[in-house]
Amino acid sequence: MTVKDDAFTNWKNREEIAESMIPIIGKLHREQDVTVLLHSRSLVNKSVVSILKIHRFARQIAGEELSVTETLPFLHALTTLDLGPSQIDLGMLAATYKADSRGLSVAEFTAEAVAGATGENKIERREARDVVLYGFGRIGRLVARLLIEKAGSGNGLRLRAIVVRGGGEADLVKRASLLRRDSIHGQFQGTITVDEANNTIVANGNEIKVIYANDPSEIDYTGYGIKDAILIDNTGKWRDREGLSKHLRPGIDKVVLTAPGKGDVPNIVHGVNHDTIKPDEQILSCASCTTNAIVPPLKAMADEYGVLRGHVETVHSFTNDQNLLDNYHSADRRGRSAPLNMVMTETGAASAVAKALPDLKAPISGSSIRVPVPDVSIAILSLRLGRETTREEVLDYLREVSLTSPLKRQIDFTTAPDAVSSDFIGSRHASIVDAGATKVDGDSAILYLWYDNEFGYSCQVIRVVQYVSGVEYPTYPAPAV
Structure with a gap:
């Protein structure tokens, strides 16, 4: 067999392994609210080639490619555990296992490394938290895509409504079209249908009410079945506490601004100061x-x-x-x-x-x-x-x-x-x-x-919203401090 044939055979073998990982990753996500990562990159809803590329990326950081043959045993080990909602990084599991000298089996090491998410320690799955988007521009549509993507387990965050100013003819169809395809970020990953009679966009099964209003004071969100929602203002029209407080209407519990806040509005950068958010804080900014x-x-x-x-x-x-x-x-x-x-x-x-x-x-x-x-x-x-x-x-x-x-x-x-x-x-x-x-x-x-x-900024916004909503699940193995 030639070297060329060897490389091709190796590729086909890795393709087969990656293909076998997809249903396991999907089942963990849907049934147990477990997001499988590889060096902080989600493997949920990824294709065979994407999974292999994410494994190959480790070469840039760790100096060598991480093979699916190395991570598959850890994935199998996860299926034997009574896992609760969490994020589990296969890359970190493989790296820390390689550095461990105790002679534990993969199953034993995995059970120990993710013990905080199993048995009596596990977090109970929470009821979905309502989210409202006020505005539907560049950031608003990307945040919508992320919210829809993360609703796969039926828990966590649920995009319930989008508030926009009244438009002309076929307004709803045009807004759905902008969500469906983007000149920079490509096609929406899934299906989108429009129910004009009920002013609703249905994206991957998520029914999203489109509310037309020129001012927050015009809206009673409870009339749409929305309660204790987090409202994400991506218009930038109001940036101080007084202006953003207009959003604290019936059905809205917290307001998150996707622009730098002014005055005493906390400016939050997830990963740096998100843990300083006070539990009773109702208005905050995700900075720029x-x-x-x-x-x-x-x-x-x-x-x-x-x-x-x-x-x-x-x-x-x-x-x-x-x-x-x-x-x-x-x-x-x-x-x-x-x-x-x-x-x-x-x-x-x-x-x-x-x-x-x-x-x-x-x-x-x-x-x-x-x-x-x-x-x-x-x-x-x-x-x-x-x-x-x-x-x-x-x-x-x-x-x-x-x-x-x-x-x-x-x-x-x-x-x-x-x-x-x-x-x-x-x-x-x-x-x-x-x-x-x-x-x-x-x-x-x-x-x-x-x-x-x-997109990177939109991901930071989602992380802040997950944190304040209580659905930012812990990651295992825990990162070094």
Whole structure:
């Protein structure tokens, strides 16, 4: 047999193993609310090729590809356990098992590693929490996709309604069409039908009422059977407590803003300060996409090296706030054509760091340039550190942070030598460290952080909503602190 035939046979064998994993992963998710991950990447509803690609990704971080032959025994071991709602990372199980010297079997090690999610320790499955989207723009539609995707088990979060201003003829059909297909993020994964008689969009079996209103005061959500809901305002029209309080109508319990909050509205970056949310807090903000991109790596660097000062320069994709062609705009420069120019603008991300990281006393400045790409941005984070270090040490540290730390869902890591912005469309991380571009000289470090300013940010929003709703299930094995 030739080497070529050997490689092809190996591929076919791995395809067969990955195919056998799909029904096991699906059953765990539907029946027990268990989400199977691989190095923080969900394997739920993934194709054979996607499962193999996610396994191969481990090569970039851990230095070698993780084979499905290594992870399948752990997946089989999970099926023998009395698991409760949880997230279980096969990549972490395999890595920690390899480092364990006690001679335990895979079944014994797995049972021990996920003990917090089994038997008397397991969390009971909770009733689904109602969610309402106020606005249905770029972020709103991506958040809708994520909510529908995560409703697979029938528990957790359930998108019940979308509130929009009244439109013209075929308004509902047009809004459903924008949810069904997206020029950047591709086709919706599933089926969508429209019930115009009842103003309802049905997506993967989820009945979503479309409510037409020009102001929050016009709506009584209990009239739609909605109770104790979390409302996600993605319009940005109101950003202070007084304005956002308008949403606290019958049926609404909490309000989450997908823009930086003003005044005393808490600005939350999941993974960094979400655990500071008070149980009785009804109004909070998920800050900005750029704040979510820079704060997790900034915290990681501050924890390990100390940060004396910093500057962030964001090269940001253009947004709907800009004009397609030169026209009047109330803000400086933003009236100039977005697809034809690099446009200098301000960013509030640097000042927002103080809200998310109050213990970081280092001054952080910032500026931004909008560029003619429709999605994915890069933040260039220049830091003066508290001690000298080397490029190799920083990269080893950030690689480990992306794999095993509590920030592993926020920080990703790539060593791809030819990575460009479009490679990160659809990334679920808040930011991705570009190893090849990283520069370190003594106590000076410059990190290049890619981020999908639409989808990655939407994932952070969902994580905050899961946390405040009580359906953010623990991950096993527990990440290193």
